[in-house]
Amino acid sequence: MIRRQQTLGERLEERGISRRSFLKFCTTTASLLALPPAFAPRIAEALESQRRPSVIWLSFQECTGCSESILRAGSPSIESLIFEAISLDYHETLQAAAGHQAEAAREQAMAENMGKYLVVVDGSVPLGNPGFSTVAGQSNVETLKQVAKGAAAVICMGTCSAFGGIPYAKPNPTGAVPVSEIITDKPIVNVPGCPPIPAVMTSVIAHYITFGSLPELDDLGRPKVFYGQNIHDRCYRRPFYERGQFAQSFDDEGAKAGWCLYKLGCKGPTTYNACAVLKWNEGTSFPIEAGHGCLGCSEPNFWDKGSFYAPLSTATELGSGTVAAGVLAGAVLGAGAGYAGRKMQEKGKTGPFEAPPVADAGQKENS
Amino acid sequence: MTLLDFARGPALQGAAFIFVVGMVWRALGLLLLHRNTPLSRNRDNHLARHGFRTVLSRFIPAPVFERRVSFQYVAGWIWHLGFFVVLLFFKIHVMFFQGLLGFGWPTLPNGVVVAVAGITLGVLLWLLGRRIVNPVLRYISTFNDYSSLVVTMLPFITGFLAFAHYGFAYETMLALHILSISLLLVWFPFSKLIHVITLLPSRYILGVKFWRRGVQA
Numbered sequence: 001m002i003r004r005q006q007t008l009g010e011r012l013e014e015r016g017i018s019r020r021s022f023l024k025f026c027t028t029t030a031s032l033l034a035l036p037p038a039f040a041p042r043i044a045e046a047l048e049s050q051r052r053p054s055v056i057w058l059s060f061q062e063c064t065g066c067s068e069s070i071l072r073a074g075s076p077s078i079e080s081l082i083f084e085a086i087s088l089d090y091h092e093t094l095q096a097a098a099g100h101q102a103e104a105a106r107e108q109a110m111a112e113n114m115g116k117y118l119v120v121v122d123g124s125v126p127l128g129n130p131g132f133s134t135v136a137g138q139s140n141v142e143t144l145k146q147v148a149k150g151a152a153a154v155i156c157m158g159t160c161s162a163f164g165g166i167p168y169a170k171p172n173p174t175g176a177v178p179v180s181e182i183i184t185d186k187p188i189v190n191v192p193g194c195p196p197i198p199a200v201m202t203s204v205i206a207h208y209i210t211f212g213s214l215p216e217l218d219d220l221g222r223p224k225v226f227y228g229q230n231i232h233d234r235c236y237r238r239p240f241y242e243r244g245q246f247a248q249s250f251d252d253e254g255a256k257a258g259w260c261l262y263k264l265g266c267k268g269p270t271t272y273n274a275c276a277v278l279k280w281n282e283g284t285s286f287p288i289e290a291g292h293g294c295l296g297c298s299e300p301n302f303w304d305k306g307s308f309y310a311p312l313s314t315a316t317e318l319g320s321g322t323v324a325a326g327v328l329a330g331a332v333l334g335a336g337a338g339y340a341g342r343k344m345q346e347k348g349k350t351g352p353f354e355a356p357p358v359a360d361a362g363q364k365e366n367s
Numbered sequence: 368m369t370l371l372d373f374a375r376g377p378a379l380q381g382a383a384f385i386f387v388v389g390m391v392w393r394a395l396g397l398l399l400l401h402r403n404t405p406l407s408r409n410r411d412n413h414l415a416r417h418g419f420r421t422v423l424s425r426f427i428p429a430p431v432f433e434r435r436v437s438f439q440y441v442a443g444w445i446w447h448l449g450f451f452v453v454l455l456f457f458k459i460h461v462m463f464f465q466g467l468l469g470f471g472w473p474t475l476p477n478g479v480v481v482a483v484a485g486i487t488l489g490v491l492l493w494l495l496g497r498r499i500v501n502p503v504l505r506y507i508s509t510f511n512d513y514s515s516l517v518v519t520m521l522p523f524i525t526g527f528l529a530f531a532h533y534g535f536a537y538e539t540m541l542a543l544h545i546l547s548i549s550l551l552l553v554w555f556p557f558s559k560l561i562h563v564i565t566l567l568p569s570r571y572i573l574g575v576k577f578w579r580r581g582v583q584a
Contacts, residue, residue: 230536230537230538232532232537233532242477243476243477243478244458244459244474244476244477244478244480246458262459262462263458263462269537269538269541270371270537270538270541300369301368301369301372305372306375310466311459311462311463311466312371312375312541313459313460313462313463313466313541314375314462314463314466314467315375315376315379315380315383315463315466315467316372316375316376317375317376317377317379317380318379318380318383318467319467322380322383322384322387323383323387325384326383326384326385326386326387326388326391327387327391329384329388329391329392330387330388330389330390330391330392330395331391331392331395333388333391333392333395333396334391334392334393334394334395334396334398334399335395335399337392337393337395337396337399338395338396338397338398338399338400339399341396341399341400342399342400342401345400345401346401
């Protein structure tokens with residue numbers, strides 16, 4: 001059990017983490033957040049003195065991948081310590097408590113930190129039927145409204161809570177919606193991804209602890225610092241795109257030579273995320289480096305944007321049916337137009353049926 | 368729905384539908400009209416052959432007008448060929464057709480296509496400028512001429528910007544590129560761009576008419 005009164009500095013010291021390692025983490029965090037190096041001591045100071053903020057993690061219609069991701073921030077890395085350094089008072093998957101005890105822990109945390117706690121949500125909220133997803137007999141939407149009421153801010157971890165994600169995909173059988181459609185009176189930061197990059201999740205929390213505010217957001221509510229550039233612009237395969245060298249299949253010579261995966265459906269050019277820079281598994285690689293195109297998982301409705309394996313330049317709805325319907329409609333209109341034209345010709349007496357007698361015609365031609 | 372989703376989906380679908388409807392409609396409408404039947408004896412017995420000859424002979428300027436119209440011919444040739452090269456031999460365009468038709472074909476290197484596109488756009492801009500500056504051309508130009516030229520140029524401009532990742536974000540530029548093509552498709556059957564289907568048959572008919580009367584055109 002973590003003693004709440006301890007600051008992060010004290011906790012790190014107790015765990016034998018050197019100050020050098022801690023400052024290194026602070027510098028890395030400042031760098032990730034695109035802050036000047038001078039901010040590193042400020043982050044250190046804030047993190048060291050900060051009492052651990054209460055965090056209530058709500059899991060709705062989700063796959064727990066986001067929790068898996070944040071837990072794999074690289075154990076026992078400094079990121080995981082930061083994660084520990086917050087007071088995670090409620091997380092269905094991770095907490096030791098169960099049943100009524102778990103709910104009691106949430107209610108206690110809410111009461112003790114009213115107006116100050118952070119709510120992290122992963123998963124979308126089903127509105128189709130309250131029974132589609134419940135926790136302790138309470139529907140997700142009720143829980144969210146109740147918990148968000150006293151929150152300082154809401155962090156949507158993962159595409160499901162940020163944009164609806166996979167449950168929101170057509171035909172959306174549960175009537176799933178993102179958190180932002182329910183909570184409109186609290187600051188919300190979206191950290192989309194399926195799942196999001198671990199360092200992005202921890203950095204957003206670190207930013208909140210350091211500055212007491214959320215980072216600068218883009219028009220989709222995502223931290224600009226991580227979602228400000230598209231993957232294509234930072235992709236190491238970009239030169240092959242410029243040259244028009246595309247892998248034709250996943251095992252051809254082009255794929256082996258590391259050519260651009262645009263033709264295989266890579267959504268890197270339209271996806272804003274930091275995968276190509278921060279990478280995954282402690283900087284090992286990212287999907288494109290592993291040979292598969294980007295799925296665009298940090299963008300809204302990524303599941304409904306046509307095939308993952310169709311290039312961005314292809315049409316999503318145009319097909320032979322449209323062309324056939326066009327030909328048919330055109331033929332009907334054309335036949336009508338032709339008929340009307342013939343009638344007008346006949347009415348205007350301009351056709352050969354009005355040809356003058358042969359002798360006159362000869363005269364005309366000679367004149 | 369984002370702008371790109373709209374462009375790749377309903378916009379392109381709707382535009383292609385209008386394009387096909389318009390082309391079939393206008394082609395069939397013309398085809399079904401009454402034709403004049405000759406009232407005099409043919410002065411030549413190989414009309415079909417001469418008709419085709421006229422189709423081909425009009426591709427180059429008539430010697431008598433050569434000095435005055437050569438620029439128009441050369442400029443026209445360059446940008447029409449450039450248009451087809453960029454449309455049909457740019458790798459990403461072939462991917463589009465492959466998605467639509469199920470098969471693709473060999474393409475040209477990006478560098479070559481970009482150069483061709485640059486020349487094509489340059490010629491189109493020059494022709495637009497000439498149409499505005501030259502008093503005679505300006506006098507005979509109508510909205511149909513200007514709009515068709517601009518609507519043809521827009522896909523080149525947006526395509527360049529999308530390819531070069533210049534201007535707006537890539538997804539916005541790609542969406543604008545697809546929307547400009549959609550505009551071209553919608554505009555095509557109802558403007559002078561319809562000449563794509565009327566040009567060669569008109570030449571043939573003209574050739575037959577001339578040769579029938581003994582005019583060696």
